[in-house]
Amino acid sequence: MTKYTTIKTFEKDFPHQIWKIVADPANQHIAIELRDTESTRAALYVIDFEGKELLQHKQLDEKEWTLEAVQHNTLILKRVGDVRPVKEGILFLDFQGNTRALWQEYIWVDTYRDMVKVRHRSFQSGFEEYIDTQTLQKTSTAPREMEYCSAIKMPIPFTAPLPSYLKDLALSDVPAVSRAGERILWSYHTQANEHYQLNLSVADSSKLLDTICLLTDMPKMIPQPYFQIENQIFLMSYNKQEIVSYLV
Secondary structure (H helix, E strand, C coil), X not given: CCCCCCEXXXXXXXXCEEEEEEEECCCCEEEEEEECCCCCCEEEEEEECCXXXXXXXXXXXXXXXXXXXXXXXXXXXXXXXXXXXXCCCEEEXXXXXXXXXXXXXXXXXXXXCCEEEEEECCCXXXXXXXXXXXXXXXXXXXXXXXXXXXXXXXXXXXXXXXXXXXXXXXXXXXXXXXXXXXXXXXXXXXXXXXXXXXXXXXXXXXXXXXXXXXXXXXXCCCCCCCEEECXXXXXXXXXXXXXXXXXX
16 A cells, blocks of 8 residues: 655745735635835745746835735735825736736725725725726626635644544644645644744544654744645745645
8 A cells, every 4th residue: 555645846935034925726826925124125926836936026116015815817916004004006917027907096905706895095984896806897886796715724723632643742732733635634833952843744534644844943833834725735934935835
């Protein structure tokens, strides 16, 4: 019988700390926002689920722009003000870093599958409009179906009694659990020489299939181990300058 093995698919380094990550599961795209600690300006990257770069270091001229979503080969950004928590401005960029559309007088409200809900800055509430992320058409009529992109999963803390195959482990925290088909994914920290390592154990309903160490030599535990799309997980390194992905 062939032993089950967790496979690393890619490991990607970046020149600055990762500030935000968003994903488009339908097209297998991940968009990353970096922030330079000195200028605080954002730089944008896009990679696919195999780690291939589709956009590299698109520097934004204004530090108020921040990444909100990626859909249909388009980066969706909103402007955030220094004084007010929300400032007007919605920007769509293609994967070459070119502007597809800019709405200077509109405030971002919410993002759904295939559309963005916005409001003109003249109104404090109500009067929402909707931008189609494919056609860039804006309408004041709410679509009949509005759904969030729900393919991204986060592991949740597991507070019930542990299964027998995990009971002998010296865990440093409450493990987090998620599912990938019939497999159960357990992520947890263990301690070694006053530092921590993040581990992933893959199991079926009755036995352990594989265990790997995801991150090592961390001075502190990390609160959110990874995000998951179907049977692929993505996580940041402790210094937030690297993304690693595994098939589980």
